[in-house]
Amino acid sequence: MYESDQYFKGRSSHHSKKSASGITYSNLLDSNSQADLARALEKELPKVDVDRFLEQVTFYNDHVPTDSLVQSGYGHSKELVPGYDVASISEKWFQQFPNFSGFNCRLTAFSLLHSLISVKNTGGFDDSLLFTDKDAIASAPKNSAFTDREIADFKTLFGAVATDNITDTTLHSQKVQAYWKQQGVEFHTGNLRMISVWFHDQIDPDATKLFIGHVGVLVPAEEGVLFIEKISFEDPYQVLKFANAEEVVTYLMDKYDVDTSGSTKPFLMENDQPLLVDK
Numbered sequence: 674m675y676e677s678d679q680y681f682k683g684r685s686s687h688h689s690k691k692s693a694s695g696i697t698y699s700n701l702l703d704s705n706s707q708a709d710l711a712r713a714l715e716k717e718l719p720k721v722d723v724d725r726f727l728e729q730v731t732f733y734n735d736h737v738p739t740d741s742l743v744q745s746g747y748g749h750s751k752e753l754v755p756g757y758d759v760a761s762i763s764e765k766w767f768q769q770f771p772n773f774s775g776f777n778c779r780l781t782a783f784s785l786l787h788s789l790i791s792v793k794n795t796g797g798f799d800d801s802l803l804f805t806d807k808d809a810i811a812s813a814p815k816n817s818a819f820t821d822r823e824i825a826d827f828k829t830l831f832g833a834v835a836t837d838n839i840t841d842t843t844l845h846s847q848k849v850q851a852y853w854k855q856q857g858v859e860f861h862t863g864n865l866r867m868i869s870v871w872f873h874d875q876i877d878p879d880a881t882k883l884f885i886g887h888v889g890v891l892v893p894a895e896e897g898v899l900f901i902e903k904i905s906f907e908d909p910y911q912v913l914k915f916a917n918a919e920e921v922v923t924y925l926m927d928k929y930d931v932d933t934s935g936s937t938k939p940f941l942m943e944n945d946q947p948l949l950v951d952k
Contacts, residue, residue, distance in 0.1 A: 695751040696924065697914045700742040701730045710912055713892050713899065717863045719788055726785050729776060729817055730910045736769055737762045742909050753928045754904060763907045773812040774906040779831050780806060781903040781910070782888045786867055787823055793857025795825035798832035802874070802884045806831070809906070829856050833882040838875060842940040845873065845883055846947040853945050860944035866891040867944055868900070868921060870929050873937035886939070887929060891921060900924075922948060 699706045707727055714723045734742070741758040750756070766775060776784070800807065810819055810827070819827065834852045836845050849871065860867065870887040889902035900913045900921050915921050922941060929939045941948035 695749055696753065697747050697749050698743065699747045699912045700909045701912060702734055702739060702742055703745040706746055713894055717865045718785065722785060722788055729784065733775060733910060737765055747914060757908055759907050774805060774809050776809060776903060777806065777906045778888050778903050779885060780809060782867055782890050783827050785890050786862060786865065787826065789862045790830060791859045791861065792826040792829050795829045798829040800828040800832055802833050803828060803831060830858060831885055833884045836881055836883050838878050838881045840937040842938060846940055846942065849883060849942060850945055862944060864893045868948065869942045870925055871940050871942060875936060891918060
């Protein structure tokens, strides 16, 4: 239940939540939008990683119904998550790839940034909440396959972090920093940023954990910033345009800070630094 993609299915209806300004986004269906993104990414990333990412995007887009996706360039949605025909997409994908779920947000971000994030110690991670990610890695096609070292780095970077059963997100963010320091995780991302949304798994009050429920990559653009994400295995790839990083924070918190039960609020990390911490 608590692998994050399934976890969000049971949360309040963030898929229907509206924003005052909405979002401007591309699904990278056309060559021009892919080329524009490639130019921005190649300023910071090895070309081989940019090419691999765009191959993954094209592979996904070639194998799902695209009627509900933006056909060219950028579109606009008043919803925080556009009205994708996820049922048809899932059905078509499963018919073709019954054993491969595709990539989610964590696998997508790691595919882009893996060469810019170093991990010294790959032992002692907790990958108990990554079971669908691990299944996807094991069944991925050869052109998207991870090396053994990349798999170890991935599990370490996105491993769950033990924490106290309290709602203080300042303390929780410190727990994340301490874990990454212990594992020797270092970010060398230049002008790129990994923006992660952390949640508190409190299902076992005696052994609570923090986990990355969503993650994307912030990319500087000629005007403003771009945010690359894949919301879930089923949902399409998205590139969103924002005027600045503060708008990305607002977007993520509007979408994921929806629990009114009084449990721990989500908090954001920009690489290994707290981006928004709220007790």
